[in-house]
Amino acid sequence: MNPTDLDELLRQHAQRWAEVQSPAPLLATAVERARSKRRPRTPYLATAACVLVVLIATATFLWGRRDGTSPAGPAGETGTVVGQYRIVGGPGPGINEAIPGTIWAYSGHRELSALLHARPVAHVNTDSTGEFTLSLAPGQYTLLAAQGRSRTIESSGCGVPVYVQIAASTGTRIDLICSVP
C-alpha cells in the first residue's frame, strides 16, 4: 500500500464515519447544564481544614497541661499553690538548696499505695530555682515532686507525698522537700 492509498483510505473512512454519526446534543441544554454545575471543591481544602482543627485542639490541650491548669476548674474558681522544691540533708555539713523538678497533683488525699496507679490531674515543671505555681480547682490534693519526669513514691526520702487544701481564689504556699540521708 503506497502512502497515497492510505491517505485516501483514511479520508474515505472518516467520511463514512461522519455520515453515520448521530446529531450533536442540543447545545442550549448543555450550556444550561454547564452554567448550573458548581465547581467541585478540591478535597485538599477539606483535608487541610481537618488537619488545622486537630493541630489547634492538640496545641490547646498541651498548653493547658504545660500551665498545670486543672481541667476540672472553670475560670475564676481556681486557687493556686505556690512553693519551692528543695533538697535537704546529706552528710555534714549537709545541703539545703532548691532543685528543678516536676510537681504532680492528684485529686483527694491519697495513700502511697493509691498513688501507684492514680492518674494526676495536673503537673507543672519548676523553674531553675525550684519555684512552681499550680492552678487547681478548690478541693483536696496530694502533691508529689520528682526530679525529672519519672515519679518515685516513697514513705520517706525524696518521693514523699504532701497533702494540700485548695480554696477558690486563694494562694497556698507549700515547699516540697527531697530529704536525703
Add this chain to the structure above:
Amino acid sequence: MVPDLRGEDAFTEWVAPHWAAMTHLASRLCGRPIGEDVLQEALTTAWRKRAQFDPQRGSARNRLLALTADQARKAHRRSTRRAESQLIDLPITSPAANRDIDIDHAIRRLSDRQKLAIDLYYFLGLPVADVARVMRCAEGTVKSTLSDARERLRHDLGEDFE
C-alpha cells in the same frame, strides 16, 4: 478584540459553530456514552474559563477542541484505572463495513497522541497548523506524529487489507 462571553447567550453563540466538531472529537476519542460526558465536561470547563479566552492566542475552535481533548484524556485515565471495557461504536450499515472495522481497530491500537492527530487531521479535517495548536506542539511534531501513525497503520493493516 476579546468577545464578551459573560452571558449565557453570548457563550452559546460563541460555541455553536464548533459544537459539531467538539461532538465528533469526543465521540472519536471516547466512543458514544463516555464521549457525551466528556463533551459536557469540556463545555463546563469552557464556561468556567470563558474569561480567559484570548483570540490573540488561538481561535475559539482550537481552544474548544483542546479542552475536549483534555477531558477525553482525563476520562481515558479514569477508565484505565477502573479497567473498564469500552464498547466500540462501529458503523456497519455501509458497504465497506468490514474494511472500516479493520481500520478502526488499527486506529485504536495507536498511541493516544497518534490517535488524536489522526482524529483531528482526517476526521475533523483540521489543517496541520490547527492540529498543532490543539495538541499544543509544533507543526513539525504533528507531521512526524502523523507519519509515524500512518506507518503503524500501514504495518497493522498489511497485506490483508489489499
